[in-house]
Amino acid sequence: MKRVSILNNVIGPVMRGPSSSHTAGPWRIGLIARDLLGEPPTRASLFFHPESSLAVCYHDQGSDLAFVTGLLGRNLTDSKFPLMLEEAHREGVAVTFGLKAFPEADHPNSALLEATGPSGKSVRIHARSVGGGSIEIASVNGFSVFMTGDRYVMILETEPEKVQSTLSLLRKWDKNPSTTKRDGRTACLGTSFFEPTKEFIEEVKNTPSVLSSHFARPVMLPPCGKETFLDxxxxxxxxxxxxxxxxxxxxxxxxxxxxxxxxxxxxxxxxxxxxxxxxxxxxxxxxxxxxxxxxxxxxxxxxxxxxxxxxxxxxxxxxxxxxxxxxxxxxxxxxxxxxxxxxxxxxxxxxxxxxxxxxxxxxxxxxxxxxxxxxxxxxxxxxxxxxxxxxxxxxxxxxxxxxxxxxxxxxxxxxxxxxxxxxxxxxxxxxxxxxxxxxxxxxxxxxxxxxxxxxxxxxxxxxxxxxxxxxxxxxxxxxxxxxxxxxxxxxxxxxxxxxxxxxxxxxxxxxxxxx
Known part of the structure; x- marks a missing residue:
């Protein structure tokens, strides 16, 4: 059974209307996408399945503005929220929205987000806005993950023969890292309620067997303690x-x-x-x-x-x-x-x-x-x-x-x-x-x-x-x-x-x- 926080998931977030599924959730997804990219985006494309709820109302309910607000690293209550598409253009970020079927779409609020930064680094994310502003990131660059925005996450794509050494590296921060595979590629996944040190992040960046790294911070209070009740x-x-x-x-x-x-x-x-x-x-x-x-x-x-x-x-x-x-x-x-x-x-x-x-x-x-x-x-x-x-x-x-x-x-x-x-x-x-x-x-x-x-x-x-x-x-x-x-x-x-x-x-x- 999932861990639920009253402040994270019930009374809050503080947001702009009209719909938490269509503003608060997309904003959180945008923030995480920006983090995973590791640099401010210069280009971003968002796609919604034609039969989804987002396809019907992403513009009228401000989801387009919310996604972009997150991608720009702005607060959802920013006074310029209604002008966020213009703000993106002013900051040199090209953003497009479209409807298309994609195999990952498994929720009425599924979205496919592709972003590229000035260095050429890119990230492709399948995300879901699951209600009340809560979100789930289901895949990153084709690797299956499960991110809910309540903890720090590190995804390290590694050489196949170096998986164990990469897992050992991650254990310095997360006692139980895992692996995920896609099309012959392997990534090691670490998560923690506690922020990694700058020294550890530098060690990861300087490890030759790590082919690519993606890091995301929590977008809500980490539930780092114990659940007192289950029902x-x-x-x-x-x-x-x-x-x-x-x-x-x-x-x-x-x-x-x-x-x-x-x-x-x-x-x-x-x-x-x-x-x-x-x-x-x-x-x-x-x-x-x-x-x-x-x-x-x-x-x-x-x-x-x-x-x-x-x-x-x-x-x-x-x-x-x-x-x-x-x-x-x-x-x-x-x-x-x-x-x-x-x-x-x-x-x-x-x-x-x-x-x-x-x-x-x-x-x-x-x-x-x-x-x-x-x-x-x-x-x-x-x-x-x-x-x-x-x-x-x-x-x-x-x-x-x-x-x-x-x-x-x-x-x-x-x-x-x-x-x-x-x-x-x-x-x-x-x-x-x-x-x-x-x-x-x-x-x-x-x-x-x-x-x-x-x-x-x-x-x-x-x-x-x-x-x-x-x-x-x-x-x-x-x-x-x-x-x-x-x-x-x-x-x-x-x-x-x-x-x-x-x-x-x-x-x-x-x-x-x-x-």
Missing amino acids: IREMIEAAGNEGLTLGEAAMASEASLLGLPGKELQQEMDFRLSVMLESVERGLVDRNLKTKLVDPVAGDIYEAESKGELFLGGVHARAAARSMAVMHVNGAGGVVCSAPTGGSAGVIPAVMATLLEDFGLSREKVLSCLWAAGVIGWALDKRSTFAAEVAGCQVEIGAAGAMGAAAVVEAAGGTARQACDAAAMVFQNVMGSVCDLVQGIVEIPCHSRNAALASQAFLAADLILGGYRNLVHLDETIDAVDSVGRMLPAELRCTSRGGLALCPSARRLPRRDLP
Whole structure:
């Protein structure tokens, strides 16, 4: 079972909208490609399979900009992000994008990246953006690898008769290096959570039997410690035995996994909370956000509620408006915090802002709620995926709603078991929900679904706190969600070839961002 970090994979990364699979993931792939090349690229080509999700939306969702941002070594939140293709041209980097079938394509977000540097050195990478900004590098120059961006990696192509000596060299840094072969060629692969010394890197470069070397740094916090729990059952039991809330147990688990002190983890989470709250505020006050299909009306809804103009109003409506506000920022390519994805980035900020502003919780308590939310996403990512391209909207906006419900229970002083039961209830309510984004754009129905799930988070928490008994455990519920999601046809998994995307009125909608 894969190692999942709340800060690496669930609450974060901080990114530009609209989709973590299509901006955060490609950006990380671009960064790693630049590292593997070993020098700034002068030429890069990216190819997507014609039947893939990326083929449909790589331009409209900013994947082209994100890949290039990474290749240039820039931050994803760079203010020049919308102009990154022009920036590449200004820096003398020729970039092309194309659709073509390639045998390695084995995921809806598979990409083939070829880059060349000024020295003539080149690298060819097959990569996957697997959801929530997480990535996998599956091959480098034809050699099979498995890189996830959470550790240092060194790939050394060597003379066949020198494999053992090259492995011995790598053992100075990685105790268990491996080999990979392709078409009579052999490469030795070393990985570590710890950076190699400059002296070791120089030794590798000066070893005659090493025909070529490629080195990449992690693009997230290395999980260099121990996993405390393997599933939610274990975490609930431990929390009960030690008298911890779900949020407290989650932070302790993260500290063990990342090998970082609690103070540093809290600072990281507090930064993410600040980004969330800023995106809520911007989405409520900026009526000129450049969304592509929907009008940015969250501020109008929020104002109408404050004036008593809604039929019901109250906390649920305010949470919904805040969630929609973040999605307006996300849709306009603004800075948001993936939680657990860009397409679901509205729910958790809305819940946190509501707990702060409407219920008067302290910032410290809200951070504990964020940790509780994070561990629900951790449980999903351990057993399934955050990619709607694989399992539908239920693992994105549905997951955010489940995370939000756990956070509300944490805020109310509920137990770890109650928080997980509230999360399970939300998953059960949204099971089978499809990803049918209109015109390949993360707006319809994404903005209204985020709003609805922010409201449902409070409802599910109340039902559990009021005595409803969830009889299907969260771990088992997640397994069912994964199974159902993989049964969905490709037309209903982020390809815009089914559902609302085919409705005549949806297809006729004018683009607000085009002349």
